Amino acid sequence: MKSATVEKLAPWVTTLILLTVWQLGVMAFHIESFVLPTPIEAIQQIYINRYPLFQHGMATLSTTLAGFAIAVVFGLMLGILVGSFRLAYVSLYPVLIGFSSVPKAAIIPVLVIWFGVGTVPAVIAAFLLSFFPVVVNVATGFATVEPELLDVLRVLGATRLDMIMKIGIPRSLPYFFASLKIAITLSFVGTVIAEIIAGNNGIGNVMLIASSNFNVPLVFAALLVVSAMGVSMYTIFAMLETRFTSWSVRGRGLEEFAAGG
Amino acid sequence: MSYIEINDVDLRYGGQSGADNGTGTLALANTNLSVGRDEFIAIVGPSGCGKSTLLKLISGLVKPNRGFVRVGGEDVKKPLKNVGMAFQNSTLLPWRNVRDNVLLPLEIVKPYRNQPRSESAAKRKRADDLLATVGLADFGDRMPWQLSGGMQQRAQLCRALIHEPSILLLDEPFGALDAFTREELWAVLQDLWMRRKCTVILVTHELREAVYLCDTVYVVSPRPGRVIASSKVPFPRPRTLDMTYQPDFVELVHTCRHHINPGSAQ
Numbered sequence: 243m244k245s246a247t248v249e250k251l252a253p254w255v256t257t258l259i260l261l262t263v264w265q266l267g268v269m270a271f272h273i274e275s276f277v278l279p280t281p282i283e284a285i286q287q288i289y290i291n292r293y294p295l296f297q298h299g300m301a302t303l304s305t306t307l308a309g310f311a312i313a314v315v316f317g318l319m320l321g322i323l324v325g326s327f328r329l330a331y332v333s334l335y336p337v338l339i340g341f342s343s344v345p346k347a348a349i350i351p352v353l354v355i356w357f358g359v360g361t362v363p364a365v366i367a368a369f370l371l372s373f374f375p376v377v378v379n380v381a382t383g384f385a386t387v388e389p390e391l392l393d394v395l396r397v398l399g400a401t402r403l404d405m406i407m408k409i410g411i412p413r414s415l416p417y418f419f420a421s422l423k424i425a426i427t428l429s430f431v432g433t434v435i436a437e438i439i440a441g442n443n444g445i446g447n448v449m450l451i452a453s454s455n456f457n458v459p460l461v462f463a464a465l466l467v468v469s470a471m472g473v474s475m476y477t478i479f480a481m482l483e484t485r486f487t488s489w490s491v492r493g494r495g496l497e498e499f500a501a502g503g
Numbered sequence: 504m505s506y507i508e509i510n511d512v513d514l515r516y517g518g519q520s521g522a523d524n525g526t527g528t529l530a531l532a533n534t535n536l537s538v539g540r541d542e543f544i545a546i547v548g549p550s551g552c553g554k555s556t557l558l559k560l561i562s563g564l565v566k567p568n569r570g571f572v573r574v575g576g577e578d579v580k581k582p583l584k585n586v587g588m589a590f591q592n593s594t595l596l597p598w599r600n601v602r603d604n605v606l607l608p609l610e611i612v613k614p615y616r617n618q619p620r621s622e623s624a625a626k627r628k629r630a631d632d633l634l635a636t637v638g639l640a641d642f643g644d645r646m647p648w649q650l651s652g653g654m655q656q657r658a659q660l661c662r663a664l665i666h667e668p669s670i671l672l673l674d675e676p677f678g679a680l681d682a683f684t685r686e687e688l689w690a691v692l693q694d695l696w697m698r699r700k701c702t703v704i705l706v707t708h709e710l711r712e713a714v715y716l717c718d719t720v721y722v723v724s725p726r727p728g729r730v731i732a733s734s735k736v737p738f739p740r741p742r743t744l745d746m747t748y749q750p751d752f753v754e755l756v757h758t759c760r761h762h763i764n765p766g767s768a769q
């Protein structure tokens with residue numbers, strides 16, 4: 243088999259092996275299904291509840307994407323600010339660290355007091371969980387620009403905006419896309435937590451109701467749906483990353499020119 | 504009539520800016536330098552003597568703590584706006600192909616930056632022509648990492664010159680190259696400069712390079728840096744590699760060497 247085919251199949255095979263180990267483990271130790279269901283039971287539940295799961299899945303997805311979109315815009319702007327101005331860095335960074343150390347699950351009840359039960363706290367939770375990696379990564383991209391490069395531009399009469407547009411942003415794109423892959427998965431975490439604590443729809447809400455009915459196979463079905471959505475979104479952003487930052491991944495099918503002179 | 508004038512300059516790093524005298528490292532002390540228009544000079548000296556700092560002073564990237572710097576009769580108070588620079592390490596942008604890298608200054612320097620899009624074909628041609636003069640005729644579409652070190656430095660020279668600056672500042676541009684490539688690039692640089700003159704300040708620790716390329720070689724003392732000697736280079740241009748092995752060339756290199764640390768160059 244060609245190595246490219248192997249690479250394509252590898253993640254599927256790994257997943258299949260994990261599910262098999264899970265299935266066999268549950269069967270071998272005779273674990274009750276209300277403690278830990280087998281993957282087959284969970285997948286059966288996905289099939290049985292496919293319409294409500296689809297509907298709630300879509301709700302979770304749209305909430306997540308809304309929070310994620312705000313996080314990307316906000317994180318990008320804050321990252322550029324923190325990365326390109328020394329004063330912004332020293333004044334904002336400790337605040338950001340402090341803020342990101344706060345357990346977000348603990349804030350959700352407060353958000354409910356402010357905005358009521360429903361989608362708004364979930365969007366905010368998705369945003370709060372995912373903006374930090376975007377800020378840090380974009381700021382790192384900006385802050386690690388080679389000083390010589392900035393000198394070259396400065397003595398051409400470049401403005402701050404020139405340096406941000408011509409150097410800062412393209413240079414931080416690889417960092418930015420790397421952060422998107424982390425941020426999108428964290429967004430799902432934020433949404434589902436908020437839905438569990440204070441939702442009236444979404445996958446988190448399904449899980450809450452299912453677990454209060456001791457329908458543990460449905461809980462796992464919902465978890466599988468969330469992780470499938472996470473993996474799909476991750477894949478989309480990984481593809482965008484290769485599309486926009488191919489320059490940072492050198493030597494794919496292009497022979498290097500090592501001739502002297 | 505000097506074009507660039509550095510007059511009795513002190514420069515301190517790490518201390519408070521302004522008129523303090525006690526803190527920080529003294530990088531330059533009582534430094535004087537005067538460069539004529541379209542002159543090609545070299546600054547040589549031991550490492551850490553503030554050679555690169557001199558370049559930053561001239562371009563206005565750092566300000567002197569004492570004394571003044573003038574370019575074209577005017578005090579340098581903020582970064583100059585039309586200077587070409589090249590460094591030892593390639594500072595080509597890895598996300599742009601070679602041609603777009605060379606075109607970067609034209610996106611920034613006035614009046615080019617405000618020119619309409621219809622000019623872009625002419626600009627591309629200009630970049631390609633310049634690349635051709637340094638032997639990179641077919642490399643405009645390559646990405647920087649596909650080029651060897653020497654080729655990257657050629658492209659960097661093109662980027663430093665595309666906007667026809669009046670001053671070219673070179674900070675050990677060939678320092679990371681092997682000896683043969685380096686000597687090849689001396690000829691390339693001399694050729695570029697003879698086609699279109701500008702004031703060049705070359706910082707280097709390679710004395711043969713300094714004498715081969717320059718009109719005047721200035722020797723800077725160990726820190727705090729100060730210009731301690733200068734030698735005019737009388738040889739006619741274009742200079743050839745053969746000339747670098749002639750007795751009078753070797754003699755001049757030897758004299759410069761002697762200024763750097765007297766006694767050890769016997």
